[in-house]
Amino acid sequence: MDYYAGIDVSLKESSICVVDRTGNVVREVKVASEAEVLIGYFDELELPVSRIGLEAGPLSQWLHAALLAAGRDAVLLETRHVKAALSAMTVKTDRKDARGIAQLLRMGWYRPVHAKSVPCKDTRALLVGRKLLQGKLLDVELSIRGILRGYGLKVGEVSRGRFEARIRELTAEHVTLEMVIGAMLAARTALWNEFTRLHREMLKIARADKVCRRLMSTPGVGRAYFGLTPKKYQSGETDRDGGVSTLMQLRFTSLVVINSRWDLHL
Numbered sequence: 001m002d003y004y005a006g007i008d009v010s011l012k013e014s015s016i017c018v019v020d021r022t023g024n025v026v027r028e029v030k031v032a033s034e035a036e037v038l039i040g041y042f043d044e045l046e047l048p049v050s051r052i053g054l055e056a057g058p059l060s061q062w063l064h065a066a067l068l069a070a071g072r073d074a075v076l077l078e079t080r081h082v083k084a085a086l087s088a089m090t091v092k093t094d095r096k097d098a099r100g101i102a103q104l105l106r107m108g109w110y111r112p113v114h115a116k117s118v119p120c121k122d123t124r125a126l127l128v129g130r131k132l133l134q135g136k137l138l139d140v141e142l143s144i145r146g147i148l149r150g151y152g153l154k155v156g157e158v159s160r161g162r163f164e165a166r167i168r169e170l171t172a173e174h175v176t177l178e179m180v181i182g183a184m185l186a187a188r189t190a191l192w193n194e195f196t197r198l199h200r201e202m203l204k205i206a207r208a209d210k211v212c213r214r215l216m217s218t219p220g221v222g223r224a225y226f227g228l229t230p231k232k233y234q235s236g237e238t239d240r241d242g243g244v245s246t247l248m249q250l251r252f253t254s255l256v257v258i259n260s261r262w263d264l265h266l
Contacts, residue, residue, distance in 0.1 A: 002050040005042070006101030008094045009033055009060045017098035018047060019106055028095065033059060035066030042072060051075060053105035055082045055097075056113045064115055077101060078111040085109060123205060130202055133195040140188045144181055151177065164188070 001020055008015040010033060018027035026047065031037050042049060052067055052074040054060040060076060067074035086092075086100040104110045116124070144167060145155050153170045155163075164185050171177040206212040231242030 001048075003047045004102050004106045005049050005052045006098045006103070006105055007038070007052065007054045007060075007063070008097040008101060009054055009057060009063060010094060011059065013094075014038070014063075015094040015098040016041065017095070017102045018045070018049065019099075019102045021106065023103060023106060025099065025102075028098070030094070033063070035063055038063060039066065039070045039072070042067075043070075051105055053077050053101050053110070055079055055101060061115055061121075075105070075110075076113045076115055077104065078113050081109075081111050126198060126201055126205070130195065130198040133191055133198065137188060137191040137195055140184055140191065144184055144188075147181065148177070160192075 003018050003020055003026065005016060005018045012033060013030050014033045015030050016028070016038075017025060019025050027045070029041070031041055042052070050073060052072055054064055054074065054076055056076040056079050064074050064076050082101065082104065085104055086097060089096055089100065141163065148155060148167070148170055151174075155166060155170065158166045167181060167185060171181050206216070233240055233242060
């Protein structure tokens with residue numbers, strides 16, 4: 001007889017439910033959310049578990065990879081499908097979630113999701129860390145400007161390389177500002193050094209990737225490209241362009257529709 005196992009993963013402990021092909025619950029247990037513990041449990045289980053299901057998530061991906069490496073047939077379930085299927089339960093617990101996942105796995109009412117490879121996760125970690133440092137760097141610089149503005153000190157437009165010199169020039173002979181802003185400038189320097197280090201690593205990946213090189217070789221056509229315009233924020237001295245807006249220009253939208261209809265007639 002085939003058996004199916006559903007795992008509801010939490011940070012410290014994971015709930016496991018094993019059902020047979022008729023849907024009867026035959027095992028329920030809670031174990032530590034560690035790969036070796038899960039693998040050991042299924043190795044000692046005297047039941048032929050044909051498939052193991054985990055709801056997709058950051059920790060689930062790591063456990064899923066470990067189960068596959070141990071020779072287990074494991075699958076990641078799409079989160080929104082699991083949530084919709086289990087939404088009818090009036091009482092939500094980890095135990096009931098594990099039961100629901102096992103039943104979905106048994107009936108095949110799920111959509112498997114792609115598990116990211118290790119190189120993909122490495123690249124994503126690099127991009128997330130770089131973006132975080134960039135955001136914190138900008139927060140520190142804007143906070144410094146805001147503090148100085150309260151004293152009537154205006155930084156004005158200044159390059160990033162001359163930012164610190166300009167700030168120290170404005171805070172000279174002011175004991176409190178020298179102490180507070182000095183600490184913030186030290187934090188900014190540390191953030192800038194680490195950001196540039198991660199940025200160089202990102203550029204190495206981009207230069208070695210064929211798709212990225214192809215995209216970088218595409219000539220620009222001004223501030224609007226194929227009808228996609230960048231977001232813009234302007235207030236006082238602040239004037240910056242954001243990411244590409246999802247809104248198309250009306251003229252371009254009509255041209256796309258007309259062209260699509262023409263292709264269909266061909």
